Amino acid sequence: MLEGYRGRALHVLASINADVGDVIELNSDKVHLRGILMPSYSKDDSIVVLKLDNGYNVGFSVDKVKVSLVERSSKKEPEKTESNKPGKVKIISTGGTIVSKVEYETGAVRPALTTEEIIKFVPEIQDITSISANVLFSILSENMNPKFWVKIAESVKRAFEEGSEGVVVAHGTDTMSYTASALAFSLNVLPGPVVLVGSQRSSDRPSSDSGINLVSSVLLANQAPFGEVVVNMHGESSDTYTLAHRGVKVRKMHTSRRDAFQSVNDLPLAKVIWKEKLVKLLRTDYRRKSDHIEMNAKFDERVFLLKFYPGLKPDIVELLLSAGYKGIIVEGTGLGHTSSEFQEAFRKATKEGVFVGMTSQCLFGRVNMNVYQTGRILQQAGVIPLGDMLPEVALVKLMWVLGQTDDLEQITKIMLKNVVGEYNPRHLLDHFPRWKHE
């Protein structure tokens, strides 16, 4: 099936009896290219799209090149993928750029493709192991919320129970690290890897990272020895490797770079060199696979992430209490501070049973509320310092803890417990990235 092709390109491809997945050559005076014929989503009906060996997709007009068929696809036809039978690796698609296509009319991107279509985009994954897939939902990740987290957790649990040994969750990148935390806390005993993967560039752009990210994620889900939730994305801006970051220590640190996801206050767990089909473990302190799965996926959304800044008035705490919030994660300055005039408001909140936890807007390093006077008076008001937990992770964890209990003492105890590596007790100099200064 020459999916997406129309007009002149369809005519040329049909005339040489080519199909998506076949190896094709494009030749002209200037161009000599060989690659796999991809589906087309081009508005221009003269374009054929080829996936090159280096992973890039290119499009050329049939008016400018001679198209010839080199080799029939040896791959199993994706249409025949029995996606309802459990594969060793299960791909759960939730939406996002990795499963999106561009509306050429507006230039905007919409989630659209089914997971079967992803398999067709990256047929290589079927050489790794048996794959099954389902489209759980198709939303942009900025619209993700705790109710969806529960559905993803349930779907992951089902996949393992049905016999899959590793799970890949295709997800938009905007809130992928929040979902990673949510899955890490709610599935904190796992029989295999759960790999969240996204794409910073949509799959029809030549610089798309979706193919390599997905192949690497299937490799990870198939080979990695851990029972952990990780985020697997480009490790550098070129296409050499991806990195598997612990789900509770990763952050999207750039709006557009392909290596936007980075571990903060931590090192990645593994590196995947997709060309060599190699999963290289970078650490030994990962959580081993368990012989069973445990799920505890309840979240209370009444948690607020309050970023402190000069001029912020303590009244905001009153507002949040009156609006029914049950927990506040403060993103304080430096070692974990707000202005000292917040002391009374926080005291009132904690007296009412509202948990107030302190993280730092510096992101790197850890809060320490014993160094300065301000830290000590905030602690006297009941504010709990949360070490090196990222603000976003503390937020998700508190939603999860409030899903289990509303007893402040109990909440505090679980918030301070290192459940899945969200605290890193030991920081190395290398955890801080190096800036280029000249």
Next chain:
Amino acid sequence: MLEGYRGRALHVLASINADVGDVIELNSDKVHLRGILMPSYSKDDSIVVLKLDNGYNVGFSVDKVKVSLVERSSKKEPEKTESNKPGKVKIISTGGTIVSKVEYETGAVRPALTTEEIIKFVPEIQDITSISANVLFSILSENMNPKFWVKIAESVKRAFEEGSEGVVVAHGTDTMSYTASALAFSLNVLPGPVVLVGSQRSSDRPSSDSGINLVSSVLLANQAPFGEVVVNMHGESSDTYTLAHRGVKVRKMHTSRRDAFQSVNDLPLAKVIWKEKLVKLLRTDYRRKSDHIEMNAKFDERVFLLKFYPGLKPDIVELLLSAGYKGIIVEGTGLGHTSSEFQEAFRKATKEGVFVGMTSQCLFGRVNMNVYQTGRILQQAGVIPLGDMLPEVALVKLMWVLGQTDDLEQITKIMLKNVVGEYNPRHLLDHFPRWKHE
């Protein structure tokens, strides 16, 4: 005056007729050290404190070493500093660790020293140029707010008008970058450098960065050719150099490291190699010194910094409107998103004349609200994308703009204008730091 010395240490020092600022030698079987005698803030009255050539302070008990006087201080006595006469460089002290001492009783740090005492701590600065100083106030920077920003701006203006050619502002590090932005916007025509400086480790700790940071800042204020507000702090974790970051492009990126301050989406303006008294310009696109100063220091504090996260309900916008906020800076996900259910709330806000601007919690990169559907519907609701401006800078800028006008069209126009380099139209690969992965 043997400041701070009591008991045995005072007795020994007085017996050899030594004074603070003199060169002293400490000798024992194991120790041979030479350095400048510093004031003492030790609870232990046997300790003498020496500043070594490498910039470190060390403390030794007089019970364990023999103390001898090597050389009288050639420095002008700090007590004789005529700090009310304008120096070529003016130091304005506002508080913070750089002017703090440790309460040995509790281990906590309090702002305490006067600026004259700083000069005594770092007598080298008097070799650079003539220095004058005043203590404007003495607060920890987490208690800084827009009212204090105005006072600092006025004090800087006065210093230039009285004949100083460069100004150093000693400031706590917690909110130093907010103050840097506030000064950059409110003093956007400057006849010389305004250098904010702080310290991540208090001056009586051996690893203190306060001495080198202050010396480098005086060098900058004296030598730099620009009329800009910069933050000057350690450039790496050892004591080799400091970096002058543009005030509107810098962020405290670590809770405790000495090189916590880093330029985001930008490169530093200058590097100061204090040992060589060298100010090395790293860029040529700095703002030249003007022949006059302009001040426009009014801030409206009714601005909220709203960090979006999954599960956040649009009701918060209603709450903010009802509480009288006039502007909202959203720290959205990825390229500048919130969940699409915020569309209505933002539309209502902007219809009521409340400015809503979008930045990214990724921090690195720039927002682009034309790529995804969500971005476009938020723009239709009146949300203004703010490029690569940091969320904290956008917040301060909006407070400043609201101090000038409450006309939404006018506010939008100034928010989008590149006033002092808060937008960087050109990002280089090197603007993204390099993470160590294995």
